[in-house]
Amino acid sequence: MNTIAVLSGKGGVGKSTVAVNLAVTLSQQQFRVGLLDADIHGPSVPVMLSLDKQKAFASDEGIIPLTYGTLQVMSIGLLLEEKDDAVIWRGPMKMQFLRQMAQEVRWGELDYLVIDAPPGTGDEPLSICQVYDPLAGAVVVTTPQKLSAVDVRRCITFCRKAELPVLGLIENMNMLICPSCGEAISLFPHGSSSKTAEEMHVPFLGSIPFSPEIARMSDDGIPAADAAGPAKEIFQKLTEYITEGLLCT
Ligand code: ADP
Numbered sequence: 184m185n186t187i188a189v190l191s192g193k194g195g196v197g198k199s200t201v202a203v204n205l206a207v208t209l210s211q212q213q214f215r216v217g218l219l220d221a222d223i224h225g226p227s228v229p230v231m232l233s234l235d236k237q238k239a240f241a242s243d244e245g246i247i248p249l250t251y252g253t254l255q256v257m258s259i260g261l262l263l264e265e266k267d268d269a270v271i272w273r274g275p276m277k278m279q280f281l282r283q284m285a286q287e288v289r290w291g292e293l294d295y296l297v298i299d300a301p302p303g304t305g306d307e308p309l310s311i312c313q314v315y316d317p318l319a320g321a322v323v324v325t326t327p328q329k330l331s332a333v334d335v336r337r338c339i340t341f342c343r344k345a346e347l348p349v350l351g352l353i354e355n356m357n358m359l360i361c362p363s364c365g366e367a368i369s370l371f372p373h374g375s376s377s378k379t380a381e382e383m384h385v386p387f388l389g390s391i392p393f394s395p396e397i398a399r400m401s402d403d404g405i406p407a408a409d410a411a412g413p414a415k416e417i418f419q420k421l422t423e424y425i426t427e428g429l430l431c432t
Contacts, residue, residue: 185319185429186296187350188311190342192334194302197355197391198324199227200401201421202299204408205322208422210254211408214294217248219284220258221311222301223277229260233404237261245289252409257288278310285314303334304341312345320350320432322388322425325379327357328371332379339383350428351388352380353421359393367392388424391417 189202199222206218220228229235232251239261240247246262248255259280272280290296298315301307312318321342325335335352342349354376359368370393380387391397397407397414407414 184293184296186298186315186317187425187429188298188300188308188315188318188321188347189324190300190308190321190338191302191324192304192336192338193331194225196302196324196326196331198222198302199231199299200397200407201322201324201353201355201391202297203228203231203406204414204418205422205425206254206295206297207251207406207408208418209295209297209426210252212422215292216253217255217257217288217290217293217296218299219288219296220256220260220299221281221284221307222299223259223272223280223307224301226258226260228256228258228299230404231401231406232256234258234261235404241287245287246284247289255290255293257284274306277307278314281307281310281314304337308341309345312347318347319429320348322350322353323385324353324355325376326371327354327376332376335376335379336383339385348432349385350425350432351386352376352383353388354390356393357390362395386424386428388421388428389417391421 189198191198206216210216220226234249237249248257300311323338325331339349356370358370377387394414400407408418
């Protein structure tokens, strides 16, 4: 099994969007795929996959994942009593929770486990590296803003220190395609994630434009990779590069 962590230097850059669409695309290719939403403080995967009204089932044999098509899904959001509950835990409890997820979730046989990791370079992503050792690699998501560039460099350095191969960097929300004239409008004129990737010696996997379609579908609980359109093609290409990258690690 290949375990892929999707990381970001900071929150709100589209990490969960990439994790969800990567997992959905792999499952469309007939792979057996699990998606673990390990973002303890901001689990967004249940909403993105229309699973937020359901609860995970815990039996004597362990915790049974929910499913989206053939994709198996687990998130702390599926274990909370109320969806508005906040998780207020100190470091050791978070570590214990991540360990429990690794031991007790009954995925069955998997080809890929995609982990939507908590943002940043603190205790939680480090715990994921330890608990899921050996991870096959990390996909790092960023936006082309100056502030994101600083954080994404830290994130790549974190991967190096954790001896986690970086499969590549994905730039999200770099531009908006005007719906009426088709012109590409740069949203953050001073950033370039491909330059950051080059400077940090990691592969640049590509860019995902800001798309009102992605935003709307994500709110409606349908991943863009599951509907025909330009976003699906982008996620297919990114997934292809990621799986190719795994062959080289
Ligand atoms: P993170 O996991 O980094 O916190 P999310 O993936 O949850 O970020 O994305 C934050 C919000 O931005 C979500 O509402 C998501 O639907 C939206 N979003 C992410 N990427 C795009 C995109 N390329 N176009 C439009 N909306 C996007």
